Amino acid sequence: MVRAERGRKPSRRDAGRYLARVLGMNPLREAEAIVERRNRFLGLAGPGDGSGEGAEVMQRRDEARRAIESLRETFWSSELETLKQRLDGLELAVFPELQAAAERLRTVLAHRPAFPRLPAHPASDAELFDALKQLVVLPPREAAPLRERLLRMTASPRRRKRFQKMVKMIRREFPEIHALECDWFDEIAKAKQPKLVDGRTRESRFSIDTEGVPWWIYSLIIFAILMLIRTLGR
Numbered sequence: 047m048v049r050a051e052r053g054r055k056p057s058r059r060d061a062g063r064y065l066a067r068v069l070g071m072n073p074l075r076e077a078e079a080i081v082e083r084r085n086r087f088l089g090l091a092g093p094g095d096g097s098g099e100g101a102e103v104m105q106r107r108d109e110a111r112r113a114i115e116s117l118r119e120t121f122w123s124s125e126l127e128t129l130k131q132r133l134d135g136l137e138l139a140v141f142p143e144l145q146a147a148a149e150r151l152r153t154v155l156a157h158r159p160a161f162p163r164l165p166a167h168p169a170s171d172a173e174l175f176d177a178l179k180q181l182v183v184l185p186p187r188e189a190a191p192l193r194e195r196l197l198r199m200t201a202s203p204r205r206r207k208r209f210q211k212m213v214k215m216i217r218r219e220f221p222e223i224h225a226l227e228c229d230w231f232d233e234i235a236k237a238k239q240p241k242l243v244d245g246r247t248r249e250s251r252f253s254i255d256t257e258g259v260p261w262w263i264y265s266l267i268i269f270a271i272l273m274l275i276r277t278l279g280r
Contacts, residue, residue, distance in 0.1 A: 060087075073186070081143055107141050114147050118183045121151065122158075129155055147185065154182045157222045164223070169215035171208045182226050193230050200237035209234050 064087045071080050085103075117132060133152055138145045161179065164170050177196050181189050200206040213231045217224045224231055 103140065106137070107144070110136055110138055110141060110144050114144060114151070117151055118185075121154075121183045122179060126155065126158065151183065154226060157226065160220055160223055164216070164220065167215060167219070169211045171212045173205075174209050174212050178223075178227065181230070197230075197233055197237065200234060201240050203239065206237055206239075210237070 064083065068080055068083055071083075073080060113132070113136060117129065121129065129151075133148055133155070136144075136148055138148055164175055165172065174196070177192060181192060184192065196209075200209055213224075213235050217231065217235075
């Protein structure tokens with residue numbers, strides 16, 4: 047492990063080795079390991095090296111991380127001014143990964159007053175709106191699978207139409223909210239009817255989207271089929 051001694055500036059060779067290792071890591075799955083390598087490279091003590099100063103830094107980091115998690119959990123129920131004061135009170139100067147999380151919450155907080163107007167819009171979709179409220183405050187590793195799940199749901203023509211209608215409305219009337227998840231919104235806007243797995247042909251244009259079809263419709267269809275079979279059997 048490349049590690050700088052306390053008070054000594056890392057050499058160019060050490061910096062190169064450190065960057066080569068860190069750039070090859072996945073920030074969504076190895077965030078903790080990246081932070082640990084950074085702390086070691088900068089000469090900050092880890093949790094198990096016996097340094098009182100290093101242990102204090104790690105304790106402060108854990109406290110700040112828990113504070114940010116609490117902010118996420120109460121983001122939509124707390125008063126705006128309360129959230130602002132709690133964000134401003136965080137001491138994150140030596141924790142850049144937590145600074146990014148706090149800045150994200152601060153940005154969303156600035157646009158939170160616009161969110162209550164979304165559900166009342168005729169083009170709004172409750173399912174997409176609920177997901178959006180979660181996405182804008184979740185940490186990256188938890189937000190990524192939720193984005194993917196919503197994108198997969200656009201395979202349903204009915205859902206795709208609803209989602210794209212809402213995305214178009216947000217881009218036009220709520221650009222500040224659109225900017226929070228612009229890449230994800232763009233993917234939804236460009237979603238199309240999926241191809242079959244082997245890629246040889248598209249789904250039949252005569253396929254039926256059964257989402258939202260009442261149960262009694264199925265009962266009528268089954269009854270009609272049974273009557274036809276009975277008639278043909280005579």
